[in-house]
Amino acid sequence: MMPPALEKLLILQDRDAKRLSLEAQVKVVPRDIASVEQKIATEKAAIESARAEAKALEVKKKSLETEIGIAEEKLAKYRTQQMSVRKNDEYQALGHEIETTQATIGTLEEQEIGVMIAIDEAKKKFSDAEKVLKENIAGHEARIRNLRDRETNLTAELNQAMSEVAEARKPIPEPALRLYDRVSVRSFPACVPIRSGKCGGCHLKVSSEVESESRKTDKLATCDQCGRIVWWEM
Numbered sequence: 001m002m003p004p005a006l007e008k009l010l011i012l013q014d015r016d017a018k019r020l021s022l023e024a025q026v027k028v029v030p031r032d033i034a035s036v037e038q039k040i041a042t043e044k045a046a047i048e049s050a051r052a053e054a055k056a057l058e059v060k061k062k063s064l065e066t067e068i069g070i071a072e073e074k075l076a077k078y079r080t081q082q083m084s085v086r087k088n089d090e091y092q093a094l095g096h097e098i099e100t101t102q103a104t105i106g107t108l109e110e111q112e113i114g115v116m117i118a119i120d121e122a123k124k125k126f127s128d129a130e131k132v133l134k135e136n137i138a139g140h141e142a143r144i145r146n147l148r149d150r151e152t153n154l155t156a157e158l159n160q161a162m163s164e165v166a167e168a169r170k171p172i173p174e175p176a177l178r179l180y181d182r183v184s185v186r187s188f189p190a191c192v193p194i195r196s197g198k199c200g201g202c203h204l205k206v207s208s209e210v211e212s213e214s215r216k217t218d219k220l221a222t223c224d225q226c227g228r229i230v231w232w233e234m
């Protein structure tokens with residue numbers, strides 16, 4: 001036999017346990033969503049960096065093409081001048097300029113070929129990476145949808161649990177309820193049995209006074225060590 005108020009407190013405690021568990025589950029969902037969103041941001045940044053790499057190479061190629069164009073104009077100018085000069089040293093000086101410019105163009109063209117190969121490689125790398133990353137992102141987005149569904153379901157369950165808690169509180173006498181609330185804020189479960197003379201909450205031996213009080217059915221006894229509401233079980 002236990003005090004009637006205690007029987008009701010145990011029903012309340014049971015429902016509070018369910019409510020607390022749901023509250024804890026609901027609480028972590030936004031954190032889980034944020035961590036998946038962070039993964040998506042990382043994947044997107046990787047795509048962006050591959051894209052930027054390919055773009056930088058295109059810019060490099062354009063600038064080499066411009067340089068080659070300028071050198072070729074110079075070369076054409078020297079050749080025209082060479083045809084109209086009469087003096088041999090002037091002719092040779094222009095011939096030297098032509099050779100130097102041709103060598104410059106050769107170097108620039110080699111660089112351009114190198115950049116073009118790098119562009120092909122970067123494009124392939126980018127499209128391969130993009131395919132994988134897009135699949136990953138799709139997976140992350142599905143996970144977020146699941147988490148949002150979970151949040152909705154848990155919130156509905158929590159609301160239900162809260163109204164069940166409110167129902168369970170109604171028939172409990174005010175002093176018992178106040179004691180339970182005070183204890184359960186710091187120690188949950190607030191109501192525990194005494195087994196082998198030890199409190200089921202703090203596992204310390206209760207005093208003989210508490211022990212005899214816990215056998216009574218007309219009042220609630222509390223552990224002299226941790227303050228939990230106790231009843232005599234064996």
Ligand SMILES: [Zn+2]
Nearest residue numbers: 199202223226
């Ligand atoms: Zn205790």
